[in-house]
Amino acid sequence: MQFNKLRLTGFKSFVDPTDLVITDGLTGVVGPNGCGKSNLLEALRWVMGETRAKAMRGGGMEDVIFAGAATRPARNYAEVCLTIDNSERLAPTGFNDSDQLEVVRRITRDAGSAYKANSKDTRARDVQMLFADASTGAHSPALVRQGQISELINAKPKNRRKVLEDAAGIGGLYQRRHEAELKLKGAETNLLRVDDVVEQLA
Ligand code: ATP
Numbered sequence: 001m002q003f004n005k006l007r008l009t010g011f012k013s014f015v016d017p018t019d020l021v022i023t024d025g026l027t028g029v030v031g032p033n034g035c036g037k038s039n040l041l042e043a044l045r046w047v048m049g050e051t052r053a054k055a056m057r058g059g060g061m062e063d064v065i066f067a068g069a070a071t072r073p074a075r076n077y078a079e080v081c082l083t084i085d086n087s088e089r090l091a092p093t094g095f096n097d098s099d100q101l102e103v104v105r106r107i108t109r110d111a112g113s114a115y116k117a118n119s120k121d122t123r124a125r126d127v128q129m130l131f132a133d134a135s136t137g138a139h140s141p142a143l144v145r146q147g148q149i150s151e152l153i154n155a156k157p158k159n160r161r162k163v164l165e166d167a168a169g170i171g172g173l174y175q176r177r178h179e180a181e182l183k184l185k186g187a188e189t190n191l192l193r194v195d196d197v198v199e200q201l202a
Contacts, residue, residue, distance in 0.1 A: 001131075002085040004100075006047070010075035012039040015066040041145055047080040047105045049115075049128035062109055079106040095130055103127060132172035 003022045008014040013036045020040060029037045042056050046064060053061045068074035084091070084101040091101050095117050104116040105127070115122045117130075152163065165171065 001090060003044075003082060004085050005081075005083040006040070006044060007079075007081040007083075008040075008043050009079045009081075010066045011043050011046075011064055011078040011080055012036070012066065014039065014043070015069075015072055015075060038145065043080045044082070047082045047103055048131045049105075049124055051124075061107060061113065064107060065109060077106055077108040079104060092130060092133060094126070103130075129172055129175065132175060133169065 002024070005022060006020040007017060008020075009017045029040055031037055038057075042050075042064070046056060050056065051061075053059060053063065056064050058064060065078040066072075066075040081102055081104045084103065085099070086096065086101040087099045089096055095101055098118060102116075102118055103122075105113055106116075107113045113124065115124055115127050117127065152160065155163075165174075
């Protein structure tokens with residue numbers, strides 16, 4: 001899955017619409033302290049469905065909205081748009097109707113987050129699965145934040161295995177297994193209830 005462009009509007013320090021063009025190969029972001037390097041990486045995780053405000057270095061998800069500066073008032077919403085090359089039609093069904101896929105997440109104060117894929121309303125879960133199946137996503141090992149390499153070197157084997165599994169693209173399978181287990185549990189509970197009813201009627 002080739003990402004082509006990230007557009008941030010009102011996201012953290014990026015108050016005006018800002019485009020980051022992503023070309024083939026490894027992309028590194030360099031710049032002086034506080035210029036917004038980590039904010040860019042967070043925007044990428046966020047549009048792919050990050051749900052933990054802490055991973056965005058905030059107390060609540062609305063903290064990603066531009067909070068205002070001496071010369072600029074705060075914004076009411078933040079939006080991140082990720083443009084993906086889908087010319088090889090690798091996106092799953094439902095996302096696969098054009099050569100380019102645009103995933104947009106917008107958060108509005110007091111109204112929460114909403115997602116769109118190629119202008120159509122989409123569920124958060126479907127966006128998360130789209131990226132998990134493509135071996136990427138909010139927790140992708142392909143997104144390397146500051147200090148992460150030394151963390152990986154010092155990590156316990158179990159945690160290192162998780163990184164390899166995510167890179168192999170089986171993260172989506174774990175999610176599906178978890179959902180299947182929950183459904184199975186629900187079905188077992190329903191069966192017990194049916195047994196009770198049958199017993200009462202006998
Ligand atoms: P460093 O190299 O020091 O880690 P960096 O380039 O990674 O810095 P970031 O941490 O991405 O920089 O950006 C920090 C800047 O973003 C700070 O100036 C901070 O005030 C600003 N910022 C963070 N959240 C918001 C927000 N909601 N509204 C406005 N500005 C914000």
